[in-house]
Amino acid sequence: MTKFEIFDTQPKTYRLSDFDYELPEKLIAQYPTEKRGDSRMLVVHSDTEKMEDKHIQDFVDYLEPGDCLVYNDTRVFPAKLIAKKDKTDAAVEVFLLRELENQIWEILVKPARKVRIGNKLRFNEDIYSDVIDNTVSGGRVIRHNCSNEEFMEFVLKEGHSPLPPYITRDSEPMDRERYQTIFAERPGAVAAPTAGLHFNEELVKKIEKKGVKMVPITLHIGLGTFRQVMVEDLHRHHMDSEYFEISESSAETINAVKEKGKRIIAMGASVVRALESSLITGTDVNPKKAWTDKFIFPPQEIKVVDALLTNLHQPKSTLLILAASFVDRNFLLKAYKHAVDKKYRFLSYGDAMLIL
Template identity: 50%
Template sequence: MKLSDFKFEVPKKLVSLYPTENRDESRLMVVNRKTGEIEHRVFKDIIEYFGDGDVFVMNDTKVFPARLYGNKEKTGAKIEVFLLRELNQDLRLWDVLVDPARKIRVGNKLYFGDSDLVAEVIDNTTSRGRTIRFLFDGTNEEFYKTIDTLGETPILKEWIDRKVEAEDRERYQTIFAKNVGAVAAPTAGLHFTPHLLKRLELKGVEVCPITLHVGLGTFRQVDVEDLTKHKMDSENYDIPQSTVDKVNQALDNKKRIVSVGTTSLKTVESSVTANNKLKASSGWTDKFIIPPYEFKIANTLITNFHLPESTLLMTASAFGGYDLVMKAYQEAIKEKYRFFSYGDAMLIL
């Protein structure tokens, strides 16, 4: 498929700047692949579609406050550093993006807070990319606590055009977030509440965790028309044996395996045995799913409404079928569904 196949206009007013007051009261579009039917519901109605033995695969990654503001040595010029991933814990080496890039060079020292944290630039990786080393004498626990104190929630300002607020630290995090390492939330999971999870449990639905630390590469602009030439950044994942056992049992019993989000979908599809079962594994995946694609594990998908030409939309289209998903998106625009991270959800059956 081509990049231009995913080009359409989303009115700016439909890109949601804030989440709904209650997580499970966002709107839910239900898309049935067999009938082509589209329903309009509320997210908490989702329990009506599932029952005993069905499995929800949820990404339990936890977003950390990855955006740091500081000053450059000598000049005191204001700078922004976006932490992408830790390269070496012992040496405190990090892969980062910097702004303004032209002013931040190898050898520069960067100061954050009231000089509570100092970093040195040790390498250029891309035009905006740098490798930095934090000069911090405390324990790892103290270091991460300092990052947590000084850092800002990394909502994507390119699309959510407002200042980060205190509430974002809670709302841009799923209630089941556990393993720290993501720079963006697995947004399909933002709609779940403890009460909704309890109601699913009472219906016999199993909730199974996997971890995929979402990186910025998931949101990076695709700049090639031929999608087979697009390369995804690698993201770290883990699929525990306990999840594998429950998912494979559900597969054997022909139950619904519900991928909560495209990140969960990508993760389970990255670890499939020769006889199309899920296997326990951990490592890095750069899997990029575009139509057409034969899914081996998940048979149901919960996902948000994504922006045009995004890799997330391409993956959702591979799952739901390109024509049906494009039709659903036109319906969503017409019905004024809310788009992107804080927007509404789609259930593809």
């Protein structure tokens, strides 16, 4: 039995191994396309199980006047820093994960075994942080000696762009711009909402000209988006919490579009998670500022979003599993086999998939 064998019937309860497929390492994109907006796009139709090989610039052809395209306006900040440990001056790699409260951050450190509670991590002559706690996931909690404004000013100047672990090269100056969407406004993410990386100003103008409403939400994507699922029983997997905001105006627009019978198209999995996490009862999106650890997997019903533009994701990843909530899992794996055969580019700097 091959990894891509398609079964005649779907199991009622999925397990992690149901979302495995063989991804050749050479198809994992290490660099973005030469120009933003040059990606390919695999279109899959959930109702007819038809596939089309298209280009991201064709995306507008699948939209209708009155539809609503929801995008994530989070901004990736340069979260990787080098500090020196007190007394020894040993270099420590610091990866900023999220701000917990004023002056207090959760971080990852390397080498972790040499950084303990009570240590000081010095970033320059004026800025240092005290290690005040450990986290259950192997990270550390630090407290700065300066204001968050002063610390973030330093980070934006001296930090390095984080890249996903499957991009094996070091970050380069161009990553500061290319590992960032054109919609990025609100700093807070350590990973880009990759579906948005495909868009350039030309495509946005075409979408707006067609009469499609473009609506922002914010979800600050954390490192948990790359964390492996370690349990076969999907009900036992716990997502890392991520902060999201949906404004009153965005919620009103989305709900009005749904009331008129038009579609909500999500630009990426982060948008789906934010919108679905805002629900209280029914299908109305609620204005909200909150943290979500919502894990979406079939056969959960997607109540807000009608179509999804996403990237081609890793085997057994939460992103691939979420995509299977929009389309039959067997057909999704068939589409992934097609993408492998046609040598699509995979993962963050790779090509797109539109699920209708």
